[in-house]
Every structure is written in structure tokens, then in C-alpha cells.
Amino acid sequence: MIGRLNHVAIAVPDIAAAAEMYRKTLGAQVSAPEALEEHGVTVVFITLPNTKIELLEPLGGESPVARFLERNPDGGMHHICYEVDDILAARDRLVNSGARVLGSMEPRIGAHGKPVLFLHPKDFNGTLIELEQA
Amino acid sequence: MIGRLNHVAIAVPDIAAAAEMYRKTLGAQVSAPEALEEHGVTVVFITLPNTKIELLEPLGGESPVARFLERNPDGGMHHICYEVDDILAARDRLVNSGARVLGSMEPRIGAHGKPVLFLHPKDFNGTLIELEQA
Numbered sequence: 526m527i528g529r530l531n532h533v534a535i536a537v538p539d540i541a542a543a544a545e546m547y548r549k550t551l552g553a554q555v556s557a558p559e560a561l562e563e564h565g566v567t568v569v570f571i572t573l574p575n576t577k578i579e580l581l582e583p584l585g586g587e588s589p590v591a592r593f594l595e596r597n598p599d600g601g602m603h604h605i606c607y608e609v610d611d612i613l614a615a616r617d618r619l620v621n622s623g624a625r626v627l628g629s630m631e632p633r634i635g636a637h638g639k640p641v642l643f644l645h646p647k648d649f650n651g652t653l654i655e656l657e658q659a
Numbered sequence: 660m661i662g663r664l665n666h667v668a669i670a671v672p673d674i675a676a677a678a679e680m681y682r683k684t685l686g687a688q689v690s691a692p693e694a695l696e697e698h699g700v701t702v703v704f705i706t707l708p709n710t711k712i713e714l715l716e717p718l719g720g721e722s723p724v725a726r727f728l729e730r731n732p733d734g735g736m737h738h739i740c741y742e743v744d745d746i747l748a749a750r751d752r753l754v755n756s757g758a759r760v761l762g763s764m765e766p767r768i769g770a771h772g773k774p775v776l777f778l779h780p781k782d783f784n785g786t787l788i789e790l791e792q793a
Binding site: 526527529530533535537539543546549550551552553574575576578580581596597598599600601602605607618619622624643646647648649650651652 | 660661662663664669671672677680681683684685686687698707709710712713714731732733734735736739741752756758772780781782783784785786
């Protein structure tokens with residue numbers, strides 16, 4: 526069912542410093558920051574030859590990464606995103622197997638403009654998984 | 660400098676259960692477990708179209724993932740591995756920029772039989788980074 530690794534998201538307390546570190550110290554190709562107000566994050570995309578890293582800094586009072594950074598002030602790996610061909614078929618397979626889908630169970634439109642779901646970390650080895658319809 | 664995302668490593672308390680979850684619930688291609696005694700882990704490789712996930716369970720008394728699991732009993736994302744062309748050039752660039760390389764500063768032979776280094780999470784947004792010479 527799961528296909529490509531779409532991205533790994535890393536929550537960071539200071540996205541300008543983190544982007545500069547990836548650009549200068551690690552020599553990676555780094556985008557300009559984009560404020561995604563409806564998602565509560567500012568994001569920087571790091572393009573690797575086979576996938577990408579997304580740096581996420583909280584934006585606004587309801588950011589989904591703010592609590593993560595309270596627990597992990599230095600930042601850390603926040604979630605991993607796998608692509609699926611059919612998000613509704615994926616959801617039904619997961620629910621039938623007893624795994625928990627977060628939120629309303631209906632896919633939302635994610636930061637890339639595509640339908641996404643998040644899965645409960647307790648059911649997946651403490652890892653927050655995002656599924657994105659490719 | 661950094662190239663492909665070689666793998667994301669996820670520490671798990673029960674590798675048989677985690678492998679079965681990736682195989683059955685997420686429909687991924689999952690290897691048989693391999694005990695890597697010299698690395699203190701049992702590993703399962705999950706092959707995705709563009710990269711791989713490695714599930715790590717502690718093996719023996721000196722496992723590098725045992726303390727991580729004490730802090731994160733459900734498991735979680737443990738490290739991320741980027742490929743580099745020249746591990747010694749990468750090390751020198753990192754050291755010159757003030758980033759900390761863990762251990763003796765000399766590359767070790769990693770789980771794939773290639774030279775690797777680990778970088779200090781405090782210098783990289785709370786993320787443990789492995790560099791592997793591709």
C-alpha cells in the first residue's frame with residue numbers, strides 16, 4: 526500500500542538558523558521559507574535527489590508543532606510522510622486493521638495541496654505517520 | 660554535500676510486531692530480521708520505491724538504541740541517514756563549521772559495510788544524523 530517516502534518533517538525552533546545550517550554546513554539545496562497560515566507552520570523545503578526534508582517552525586497560536594517543541598526545545602523529527610495511490614482505500618484498510626486515524630477520519634488538504642491523513646503514533650511505534658495521496 | 664536520503668531508522672520495542680504492522684497494515688515490502696551483533700541491533704529493512712526504513716530493536720547489553728527506548732517506550736524515529744561522496748571531506752567540512760562529530764571522529768564501518776559518522780543532535784535541530792559514504 527505505502528509507496529514513496531514523500532518527506533521527513535523536522536520541527537525546529539528557528540527556521541532561519543536551521544535552513545542556513547542545512548545550506549551552509551550540510552551543503553543542501555534549501556528553499557526560501559513559506560508561511561502556511563492555514564497549517565500553522567512556516568516551512569522550508571530541502572530537496573534531496575530522492576526525497577525531501579521539510580523544516581517546520583510554529584506559526585500562530587494553534588500550530589500543530591508548538592507542543593512538540595515544548596517537549597523537544599532543540600527540535601526533532603516530527604513526522605514521516607508516505608505516499609498512497611488512494612487515500613480513502615488506505616484509510617479503510619487501516620481502520621479495518623484496527624489502526625487509528627487522527628481527527629475526523631476525512632482527508633484534509635495538506636501543505637502540498639493534496640489529500641492527507643495522519644495516523645496515531647501509538648499504533649505505529651511512536652512515529653507520527655502522514656499519508657498523502659500522490 | 661549531502662546526497663540521497665539513505666534511510667530513516669525507527670527504534671522499536673518489538674521488531675516482529677513492528678515488521679508485521681508495516682507488512683500487513685501498511686502493505687510494505689519487509690525483510691526478515693537480521694541480528695547485527697557488532698552494532699547492537701536487530702534490523703528489519705522496509706523497501707520503499709525511493710529509499711528505505713530501518714526498524715531497529717536493541718540487541719545485547721550495549722545497544723545504542725536501548726537508552727532511546729527507555730525514554731520513548733513506544734519507539735520513535737531514531738536517526739536519519741544522508742549519503743555523502745567522501746566521508747572524510749564531509750567530516751572536515753563539518754568540523755571546520757563548528758559542528759560536532761560523535762565518537763572518535765574516525766569513520767566506522769556501519770551496518771551496510773560502508774564508512775559512517777554520526778553528528779551531534781544538539782547541532783542539528785535535535786536530530787541524530789548519520790552520514791554514509793555512498
